[in-house]
Amino acid sequence: MSGRLQPYATQLADGIAALGLALPQETIDRLLAFGELLLKWNKVYNLTAIRSPQELITHHLLDSLAVLPQLAAVNRLADIGSGGGLPGVVLAIVRPGLVVSSIETVGKKASFQQQAKIELGLGNFTVLNKRVEQVLPDALPGGAPEGVISRAFSSLADFVTLSGHLVAEGGALYAMKGVDPVDEVAALPAGWVLAGTHALTVPGLGAERHLLVIRRA
Numbered sequence: 001m002s003g004r005l006q007p008y009a010t011q012l013a014d015g016i017a018a019l020g021l022a023l024p025q026e027t028i029d030r031l032l033a034f035g036e037l038l039l040k041w042n043k044v045y046n047l048t049a050i051r052s053p054q055e056l057i058t059h060h061l062l063d064s065l066a067v068l069p070q071l072a073a074v075n076r077l078a079d080i081g082s083g084g085g086l087p088g089v090v091l092a093i094v095r096p097g098l099v100v101s102s103i104e105t106v107g108k109k110a111s112f113q114q115q116a117k118i119e120l121g122l123g124n125f126t127v128l129n130k131r132v133e134q135v136l137p138d139a140l141p142g143g144a145p146e147g148v149i150s151r152a153f154s155s156l157a158d159f160v161t162l163s164g165h166l167v168a169e170g171g172a173l174y175a176m177k178g179v180d181p182v183d184e185v186a187a188l189p190a191g192w193v194l195a196g197t198h199a200l201t202v203p204g205l206g207a208e209r210h211l212l213v214i215r216r217a
């Protein structure tokens with residue numbers, strides 16, 4: 001494989017090891033291939049503000065991978081407001097048994113994800129070009145997912161209000177956040193409670209990351 005990310009392949013492999021994950025080389029190569037697609041098509045599809053290959057590894061690939069241990073019990077996952085496919089495409093690459101539905105309202109971003117699905121051969125990944133509030137659980141492969149995740153999508157209250165109807169009974173919403181958003185937790189709508197806050201360390205990122213788990217009360 002060659003490309004702009006290749007000089008940083010070791011950084012990705014080291015970061016994956018630092019996260020405590022053991023991934024086959026073939027999977028790491030597919031992560032790099034997805035990163036190359038993001039870099040290649042960013043200008044056309046306006047996918048991310050990040051343009052440097054090194055930051056793409058830390059802020060997109062490793063940041064998405066850092067939530068993996070918390071999703072161990074999830075078999076079907078929906079990613080809301082997924083933009084260029086983050087974290088959904090990354091999670092679909094590393095867990096081929098995870099059924100991932102990605103919901104993105106902007107057509108060109110959804111088109112990019114569809115192209116990435118084809119180029120990377122992601123049979124477990126489906127993209128829906130829709131607003132999440134207009135998606136019914138039955139429209140997702142396998143029905144209501146046990147996990148509904150988002151990164152940089154909205155406030156916790158809006159995430160729950162717009163996406164809560166998708167979560168299977170007993171399932172949870174997972175919000176990827178920077179600094180622990182205590183004010184947003186206090187503003188959660190009635191009927192939903194914080195089930196846990198996990199501080200995450202993303203190798204090489206140098207900023208706070210938290211994963212908040214929200215369940216029905």
Ligand SMILES: C[S@@+](CC[C@H](N)C(=O)[O-])C[C@H]1O[C@@H](n2cnc3c(N)ncnc32)[C@H](O)[C@@H]1O
Pocket residue numbers: 048080081082083084085086087103104105106109130131132133150151152153162
């Ligand atoms: C700041 S971007 C984050 C993208 C990606 N999750 C990431 O972390 O790089 C938020 C995305 O949410 C999408 N979005 C906003 N409202 C939405 C809605 N109601 N339903 C689905 N997607 C929505 C936007 O089009 C945008 O791509």
